[in-house]
Amino acid sequence: MNKTVKYLIGFGLxxxxxxxxxxxxxxDEVKAAGTAGAGKAGKAAFAAAPYAETFWxxxxxxxxxxxxxxxxxxxSLLKTDKEKAFSTYSQALGIGNIRYxxxxxxxxxxxxxxxxxTVSLPSGETVHLATEYIFGNAVRDASGLIKITxxxxxxxxxxxxxxxxxxxxxxxxxxxxxxxxxxxxxxxIGAIELNRxxxxxxxxxxxxxxxxxxxx
Amino acid sequence: xHMKKQALLMAGWLLVLLTLGRxxxxxxxxAPKKVAVIVSTLNNPWFVVLAQTAAEEARALGYEAKxxxxxxxxxxxxxxFENTIVSGFDAILLNPTDSDGSIVNVMKAKEAGxxxxxxxxEVNSSKVATSQILSDNYSGCVxxxxxxxxxxxxxxxxxxxxxxxxxxxxxxxxxxxxxxVDRYPSLKMVARQSAxxxxxxxxxxxxxxxxxxxxxxxxxxxxxxxAMGAYQALVAAGKANEVAVYGFxxxxxxMNSIRxxxxxxxxxxxxxxxxxxxxxxxxxxxxxxxxxxxxxxxxVELVTQQxxxxxxxxxxx
Numbered sequence: 288m289n290k291t292v293k294y295l296i297g298f299g300l301x302x303x304x305x306x307x308x309x310x311x312x313x314x315d316e317v318k319a320a321g322t323a324g325a326g327k328a329g330k331a332a333f334a335a336a337p338y339a340e341t342f343w344x345x346x347x348x349x350x351x352x353x354x355x356x357x358x359x360x361x362x363s364l365l366k367t368d369k370e371k372a373f374s375t376y377s378q379a380l381g382i383g384n385i386r387y388x389x390x391x392x393x394x395x396x397x398x399x400x401x402x403x404x405t406v407s408l409p410s411g412e413t414v415h416l417a418t419e420y421i422f423g424n425a426v427r428d429a430s431g432l433i434k435i436t437x438x439x440x441x442x443x444x445x446x447x448x449x450x451x452x453x454x455x456x457x458x459x460x461x462x463x464x465x466x467x468x469x470x471x472x473x474x475x476i477g478a479i480e481l482n483r484x485x486x487x488x489x490x491x492x493x494x495x496x497x498x499x500x501x502x503x
Numbered sequence: 504x505h506m507k508k509q510a511l512l513m514a515g516w517l518l519v520l521l522t523l524g525r526x527x528x529x530x531x532x533x534a535p536k537k538v539a540v541i542v543s544t545l546n547n548p549w550f551v552v553l554a555q556t557a558a559e560e561a562r563a564l565g566y567e568a569k570x571x572x573x574x575x576x577x578x579x580x581x582x583x584f585e586n587t588i589v590s591g592f593d594a595i596l597l598n599p600t601d602s603d604g605s606i607v608n609v610m611k612a613k614e615a616g617x618x619x620x621x622x623x624x625e626v627n628s629s630k631v632a633t634s635q636i637l638s639d640n641y642s643g644c645v646x647x648x649x650x651x652x653x654x655x656x657x658x659x660x661x662x663x664x665x666x667x668x669x670x671x672x673x674x675x676x677x678x679x680x681x682x683x684v685d686r687y688p689s690l691k692m693v694a695r696q697s698a699x700x701x702x703x704x705x706x707x708x709x710x711x712x713x714x715x716x717x718x719x720x721x722x723x724x725x726x727x728x729x730a731m732g733a734y735q736a737l738v739a740a741g742k743a744n745e746v747a748v749y750g751f752x753x754x755x756x757x758m759n760s761i762r763x764x765x766x767x768x769x770x771x772x773x774x775x776x777x778x779x780x781x782x783x784x785x786x787x788x789x790x791x792x793x794x795x796x797x798x799x800x801x802x803v804e805l806v807t808q809q810x811x812x813x814x815x816x817x818x819x820x
Binding site: 379380381382383384385420422423424435436438439440441442444445448449482484485487 | 629636637639641642645646648649652653675678679682683773776780794795796797798799800801802803804810813814
């Protein structure tokens with residue numbers, strides 16, 4: 288009797304240990320969890336081009352004229368109260384020192400180079416409107432209208448930037464180049480990238496979103 | 504009869520212990536919460552900084568913190584996860600050993616109700632970690648790519664040295680770089696080879712590439728260790744002044760080489776930012792926040808010979 292009870296308890300304990308030591312999971316569940324990040328399973332692949340097109344036409348262009356900060360005002364604030372300027376006006380989907388500003392301004396074209404159009408603001412500063420190197424996340428991030436929580440993986444985020452930059456190359460740059468004549472006035476809206484910890488305002492490069500000749 | 508009673512009592516206790524063992528043991532309400540920092544290796548100073556910063560930030564926020572070294576071994580990492588779950592840790596700040604192999608470990612923590620915040624390296628799943636805080640390798644290399652094109656005036660022959668071909672970071676960097684450079688057809692990649700993120704291997708690989716392609720203008724390397732190896736090969740070949748070398752990481756020796764005009768540029772990553780953010784996210788989680796972005800990019804700063812003066816001079820070894 289004694290022995291039977293001991294054996295029973297012994298087997299019971301062994302069974303419990305064995306049960307606790309081995310996990311059973313459906314292979315398809317594990318595979319799904321493993322590949323979800325790579326976009327191979329689960330939801331359909333993200334279509335960056337239509338996303339960028341919708342963002343450009345229905346969100347960014349309608350909002351930009353009002354939400355962009357006047358460039359001369361921003362530059363003056365950056366010189367007097369850098370922290371306030373960054374915390375009030377800058378945006379970025381990621382974290383770190385690199386921040387983006389959506390800005391607007393008006394000024395006279397002083398030079399037209401192979402890579403940029405240089406504009407002199409009435410306040411005296413100059414800004415270079417890029418016509419060649421349209422890369423990076425400035426326009427995607429500067430408006431603050433795209434939220435990082437919309438995206439599960441960084442490849443999608445990167446492709447949104449690439450598509451937005453392509454829209455700029457196709458629709459903004461050709462008329463900008465056509466309208467840029469030294470001495471003529473341009474009104475522009477665009478995005479600039481600045482480093483919060485290492486701020487340099489000597490050379491300001493702007494990725495244009497809107498650039499129009501001002502009638503004089 | 505006495506024996507039977509004792510056996511039954513012991514079995515009862517064992518059952519209670521085993522049942523408790525399955526659950527995470529929660530500490531007293533007043534005790535600080537515990538944060539585990541599980542890091543792929545402590546054999547590399549970069550990861551030491553990552554782990555120590557994460558633990559220090561967690562302590563500064565009022566939590567207990569302990570560092571576990573996985574020694575680049577996924578099964579050792581699995582043991583650490585088992586231990587942290589059983590010992591009642593409340594959050595895990597993880598630098599995974601393997602983007603696929605670590606998924607199952609993170610899943611175990613998730614099932615035990617413990618949030619996991621990945622730092623620097625990702626796991627290839629969007630459903631297991633609470634959030635993944637990762638260097639923006641792609642965008643960092645876009646910036647490097649623009650600098651590369653500008654410096655070479657849109658034309659020339661170059662070599663690309665890739666990192667480990669199985670590593671996500673290798674391809675994110677390469678893709679970011681090519682998203683810019685491939686738009687300029689006069690920039691020709693004459694050779695592309697892996698040097699496994701290793702300095703000595705980069706030296707050997709570039710030496711052999713130089714024999715077949717002596718006429719190159721630049722070398723783009725997927726990390727700083729390879730950039731140092733590539734520079735050494737160029738010095739040996741007497742070409743160090745003609746060929747521009749690009750790295751990625753912001754390692755001290757490369758920052759010093761940029762200062763000395765030996766290396767052209769690098770992308771500076773910030774392990775401190777990633778580690779601090781992971782600890783702060785755990786803090787926010789304890790305070791009730793749940794809407795974390797699955798992947799949070801951390802900016803990589805372009806450091807060139809023009810901007811190097813912005814950065815502190817690291818101690819020369």
